[in-house]
Amino acid sequence: MKNKAGIILAILLPLQYIAIKIISGYPQFIETWYSLGFYPVISRLMRIPLGILPFSLGDLLYTFFIVSVIRWIALRINTRFRNPKKWIIQVFAVASIIYGCFHVFWGLNYYRLPLHKTLKIKNDYTTEKLVLLTTTLISKSNEVHRELVNNDSILVPYDFKKGEILKTTIHGFDYLSKDYPQLTYNGKSLKRSIFSIPLTYMGFNGYLNPLTNEAQVNTQIVNYKIPTTASHEIGHQLGFAKENEANFIACLATMNHPDPYFRYSGLTFALRYCLNELYIRDKTQADKLAATINPGIKENYKEVRDFWLRHTNPFEPIFQYGYSGFLKANNQQDGMKSYSYVVALLVNYYEDVENAF
Numbered sequence: 565m566k567n568k569a570g571i572i573l574a575i576l577l578p579l580q581y582i583a584i585k586i587i588s589g590y591p592q593f594i595e596t597w598y599s600l601g602f603y604p605v606i607s608r609l610m611r612i613p614l615g616i617l618p619f620s621l622g623d624l625l626y627t628f629f630i631v632s633v634i635r636w637i638a639l640r641i642n643t644r645f646r647n648p649k650k651w652i653i654q655v656f657a658v659a660s661i662i663y664g665c666f667h668v669f670w671g672l673n674y675y676r677l678p679l680h681k682t683l684k685i686k687n688d689y690t691t692e693k694l695v696l697l698t699t700t701l702i703s704k705s706n707e708v709h710r711e712l713v714n715n716d717s718i719l720v721p722y723d724f725k726k727g728e729i730l731k732t733t734i735h736g737f738d739y740l741s742k743d744y745p746q747l748t749y750n751g752k753s754l755k756r757s758i759f760s761i762p763l764t765y766m767g768f769n770g771y772l773n774p775l776t777n778e779a780q781v782n783t784q785i786v787n788y789k790i791p792t793t794a795s796h797e798i799g800h801q802l803g804f805a806k807e808n809e810a811n812f813i814a815c816l817a818t819m820n821h822p823d824p825y826f827r828y829s830g831l832t833f834a835l836r837y838c839l840n841e842l843y844i845r846d847k848t849q850a851d852k853l854a855a856t857i858n859p860g861i862k863e864n865y866k867e868v869r870d871f872w873l874r875h876t877n878p879f880e881p882i883f884q885y886g887y888s889g890f891l892k893a894n895n896q897q898d899g900m901k902s903y904s905y906v907v908a909l910l911v912n913y914y915e916d917v918e919n920a921f
Contacts, residue, residue, distance in 0.1 A: 577663060580664055580667070581663070599673055603803050612753075615753035621778065622775060622776035669774055680908070687905065687909065688908060693911050694841060694845065697910060697914050701831055702856055705828065709858050711824055716858040717863075722790075729794070730755075730781060732826065733790075734754070737749040737798060739821070740816055754798060755779065756783045757770065757780035760782045764875045769789065770782050770793050770796070770797045772801060777801055790829075795830075796814040798813075799811075815834040815837075818831075837906050837910065
C-alpha cells in the first residue's frame with residue numbers, strides 16, 4: 565500500500581464513522597434504499613457463485629487475515645516498532661477498508677426498521693397472552709415429541725448427517741416466502757465452518773461472514789440445535805442483522821418446516837424463550853407450565869446444556885463479552901440478552917396468523 569493511498573484511507577476512517585452515525589438516524593431510508601434495495605442485489609451476487617463452492621471462502625479469508633496479522637506483529641516486534649508513522653497509517657488504512665466493506669456489504673442492516681414493522685405485527689404483549697402462547701407451545705412440542713419417539717420420557721435422536729440437515733434447512737424458508745416475500749431465500753450459501761472446534765470453545769453456534777455473505781454453522785454442536793442455528797444464520801443472510809430478529813426468523817422457519825424433526829427443534833426453541841420470559845414475569849405460573857413438558861423434551865435441553873458444559877473454558881466469557889460489546893455498538897443495546905423482543909414477536913405472530921403452528 566503506497567503511503568499516499570494509505571493516508572487517504574486512514575483519513576476516511578473517521579469520516580466513515582461519522583457518516584454511519586448520521587445515516588443510522590434514518591431507518592426508513594436504510595430500509596427502503598439499502599435493506600430492500602441495494603443489499604438484496606449485492607448479497608445474491610455474492611451468494612450465488614460462492615454457494616457453488618464446497619468450502620467456505622470466508623473462512624479461508626479469515627485464516628489469511630489472522631496469519632497476516634500475526635506476521636505483521638512479528639515484523640513490528642523484529643524492527644522494535646520503528647517508523648511508527650508508517651505502520652500506524654497502515655493500521656488505520658486497513659481498518660478503514662474493513663469498516664467500509666462491512667457496512668456496504670451487510671452492516672447497514674443493523675440500522676434498518678425493526679422486524680415487527682417490516683412484517684407488520686405488534687411488538688408488545690400481556691402476561692396472559694404469553695401464558696397462552698407458552699401453553700400452546702408446550703402442547704405442540706409434546707405432540708411432535710410423541711410423534712417422533714412414541715415415548716414421552718426419552719430425547720428425540722437426530723441421527724442425520726450434518727450436511728443433510730443443512731440442505732433440509734432451506735425448505736422452511738420456501739414456506740415463509742409465501743406469506744413474507746422479504747424472507748425469500750435465493751442464492752443458497754449455507755456451509756460448515758472450518759472453525760467449528762474453536763467456535764465451540766468460544767461458545768458460538770455459527771456466524772455470517774459479512775464480506776462474502778456465506779453462512780457458517782458450527783457443526784460440532786448437537787444435531788438437535790443445527791436446524792435453528794442454520795435458520796438463524798440464513799436470517800442474517802436475508803438482511804436481518806440483529807440477533808433477536810434472526811432468532812425469531814429461525815423460530816418461524818423451523819416451526820413451519822415440513823419435516824417434523826425441524827418443527828420439534830423450532831417449537832422447543834421458541835418454548836425456551838417463552839418460559840424464560842415467563843419465569844421473569846410469573847415464576848409460579850412458569851413452574852406450573854414447565855411441569856407439563858414431556859420429560860424427553862427436557863432431556864434434549866439437557867443434551868445441549870451438557871454439550872456446552874463439556875466445552876467451557878476460562879476465556880469463553882471474554883469472547884462472549886467482546887461479542888456482546890460488538891452488538892451494543894451496532895444498535896443492539898441489550899447485547900446478546902434480548903429475549904423479550906423475540907417473545908413479543910412470537911406472541912403477536914401467533915395472535916395475528918391463524919394456525920400459525
